[in-house]
Each structure stands twice: as C-alpha cells, then as structure tokens.
Amino acid sequence: MTNPQHHEIVVIGAGICGATIANELLLRGKSVCVVDAASTPASACSSHAYAIAHPHIGKGSPRLLRLTRIAFLLAEARWGLAWRAHGIFQPSKKDKIFNRVEVAKHLIALDLDESIALPLSAEEAKQVCGIAQSGVWMPRAASLNLFETTHDLLQDQKRLTCIWNTRITHLENRNEKWILYDESQNEILSADKVVIAAAMETKPLMNSIGVRLPLKPVRGQLSIFSVGPQDPWASRLPRVGISGDGYCLPADCLEDGSYRWIVGSSFDEGEDDLAARESSDEFNREQAKGLVDYPEGNTEGLKKLGEFVGVRCVAGDRLPIIGALTQRPGIFLATALGSRGALWSALAAKLITAQVLDEDLALLARFGFAADLVAALAPARFFAGALAAPSALGAFASNSKPVFPSAPKTK
Ligand SMILES: Cc1cc2nc3c(=O)[nH]c(=O)nc-3n(C[C@H](O)[C@H](O)[C@H](O)COP(=O)(O)OP(=O)(O)OC[C@H]3O[C@@H](n4cnc5c(N)ncnc54)[C@H](O)[C@@H]3O)c2cc1C
Helix, strand or coil: CCCCCEEEEEEEEEHHHHHHHHHHHCHHHHHHHHEEECCCCCCCHCCCCCCCEECCCCCCCCCHHHHHCCCCCCCCHHCCCCCCCEEEEEEEECCCCCCCCCCCHHHHHCCCCCCCCECCCCCHHHHHHCCCCEEECCCEEEEHHHHHHHHCCCCCCEEEEEEEEEEEEEECCCCCCCEEEEECCEEEEEEEEECCCHHHHHHHHHHHCCCCCCCCEEEEEEEEEEEEECHHHHHHHHCCCCEECCCCCCCCCCCCCEEEEEECCCCCEEECCCCHHHHHHHHHHHHHHHHCCCCCCCCCCCCEEEEEEEEEEEECCCCCCEEEECCCCEEEEEEEECCCHHHHHHHHHEEEEEEECCCCCCCCHHHHHHHHHHHHHHHHHHHHHHHHCCCHHHHHCCCCCCCCCCCCCCC
16 A cells, blocks of 8 residues: 655645635645545535625624634734625614613723724614614625635645545544545545544544534525515615624625625524525525515515525534644644634634644734633533543633523524
C-alpha cells in the first residue's frame, strides 16, 4: 500500500465554514489541503445565496449576544466588499409598547453604538425603511451570497490543495498523525492537524474517534416570490431587509416592473429532507404578512419563482461548536453554525487559526473574545468527567456546562 498524501493541515468540508478557515490559514502563510465529498465548493447548505448577517439583539443568553456582536464585526471586516449592506430592520414584538429609552439602553448594554443599531419609532421606520412599525434599525447589517463567497475563497492559489469527490468516513490516530480514510477504506490522507467543518457529518466523523456530539439537523426552506407591479403587495414591499419571525431581503424591481422578493425560512426540527415543499412556501407567505405588518394581504399575490432548501446543523445548546478538541490533540471543530453561517464562519476563521497555529489565545482579546466566550464555543463544553482532559485553554475550559439560550423559531 502506498503512503497517504501528507499535509500539515487538512480541512474537511468546503462549505462557507471550511473555506473561510482555509482562507485565513492561507493568509497567514500556511499550506492547506481542503477535502470534500462533493465535486465543487458550496454544494450543501452553503449553496445559500441570500444569507443575512446582523448582531443578535433580542432574547438570548448574554454570551450569545456578545458573540454575535464580535462575529458581526469580524464578518463585516471580512466580507465587506462582497456583502450587500442594505441594512436590516428588526420590528418590535407586536405585544410590546415601544419605549425608545429602554431600547436604547438595551443596545448600549450590548455595546452596539448607533452606527450598528438604533431604535426607531413607527414614523421614523416608515421614512427610513418603508415599514410603519417601531423597532431597531441596523444600517450596517447585510446579506451575503454564501455560494459565491465560498467559491471565491477556494479559487486556485499557491499553497491550496483541493481534493474533490472524496468523502472521509473515519479518522485514526497513528504515530501522532491523523489518518483519513475514504469510503473504500483507503488511507487517503494523513495530517498533523485536521479541521472538521463538515456540518452534520461531523457527528459520524467524531464517532469514529469515540467522541459524541449533540448535533441535529434543522431543515429550512426559503421562498423566492414574484409580485406583479399592480398587485397590492407591491406597495408593501420593503426596501431594506427585515428580521423578526423569519426574515426577508429588500425586494428587487426587475426590468418588466415586477418585483422579486426573498422570504424565509421554515424551521423543521430534526428533518433533513431536501425536497421542496408547498407547505413551506405557504408558511413563508404567512411570515411575509407578519414581517411587513400586512395581515390582510392576499397571499395569492406572492407567486412562487423558486426556492432554496437546506439543512442547518444545530448543537444542543444552539451555539456553534468552534475550537480545538483538546481531548484529541490535532483535531479542531467548526460546526453547528445553525442559521448564522455568515457570522460564525468569520469568527471560526479567527479562533481556529489561532488554535491551529498555537497562538496565545489572549491575542484574541483584540477582537473582544474573553475567556468565557472561547469556552462557550469550545467542544469541551459537552463533555464532563471522562472525556475532559486538561485543556489547552487552561482556566478557560472549566465551563463544561452547556448554556441554553432561547431558540429562534424561524430564520
Ligand atoms: C433555509 C436556511 C436559511 C438560512 N439563512 C441564513 C441566514 O440568513 N444567514 C446565515 O448566516 N446563515 C443562514 N443559514 C445557515 C447557513 O446556510 C449555514 O450555517 C452554512 O451554510 C453552514 O456552512 P458549513 O460550511 O458549516 O456547512 P455546509 O455548507 O453544509 O458544508 C459542509 C461541507 O462538508 C462536506 N462534507 C460533509 N461531510 C463530509 C465528509 N465526510 N467528507 C468530506 N466532505 C464532507 C459537504 O460536502 C459540504 O461541502 C440558513 C440555512 C438554511 C437552511
């Protein structure tokens, strides 16, 4: 048997997450091998062309709120040129009376200045966003085409090796190296360090080295609607993104005067079926009414043009899993990005790169990472006792107790 091809660093998974991490490592002067089961980048969930990105400002664990702020700033710095900064409005809950002072205090407590998030009364929102609802306006929030971005990141370049059509089925540690096997049980690659960014399939890969991760699939369908120029909906379409119960992008006016409007998404827990469903489009039509506060809207005016169906990978505690698997030296995980692929992949690139390069994690403080945030993302949080070996995070890793922020119903 010939020796498997050896690389210092192998990344499994060429979605937005694996591609962003590989790109950061390349920028830092490393050579990287990316391996993927598909024949091209972004074939799975990252084939999504309409991903929104904004800091989380609603209910949630304090760590989730702090992390999404950091991730948003990192994503903005990273994707600034590629993303569409149309701004996103988050309407207040319908049962809440808008209190500007209270909302402003809340945003300050989240360390979000007015350039990132500011309260608007219904009148102001009508002027700024075209929606007569009170809420929070995030002018720098954006949407990103994950498909194009992933392809751009993995363009041919020096020091990048891409291996396509190769599903890794299991890993084995031998002589301080990791051996990666394909479906035919061939030793396909060996590596000093392996970054696993394979979304749901991280679970069986981890099982192969005796580690159980609480990952589950959440199917989602986004609808692409067409609205005729004379339809009553045309006057209700937003010119900014809206994020609330579901989300939508600004409507695009096409040459023939009709509008193209992206509205999502269903949130089908535990399901991984990629077939499009009429019921999901119906669900999105109902969400559309709520998003633009048009309860009397006739949903027949929202004609189906197309859809995107994907399967999100979500961890038990709804935070992503990003960090060194300290119980298995040389393995790094970046998975469970849930509905925040654009944000978490930018954050994963910084954190994983620092760990792969064995840098002092205190250096991450410049991005706002505190020890408790690094620990909140670490795979170690799921393991108590037996698996929890002394951690490279030192005191950071004492947090083995999962945090359970309230989960969003849709996105
Ligand atoms: C309906 C819907 C709406 C969403 N909306 C948003 C949004 O508005 N904003 C946002 O930021 N995010 C959104 N997301 C989430 C976002 O799309 C994902 O978080 C992101 O694409 C996940 O990227 P990933 O790289 O982790 O996984 P994936 O894109 O799934 O990539 C995993 C890669 O690993 C490869 N792979 C898997 N197993 C193996 C193996 N064993 N060997 C080799 N290769 C393997 C796969 O082929 C694939 O290329 C949404 C998702 C859905 C479904």
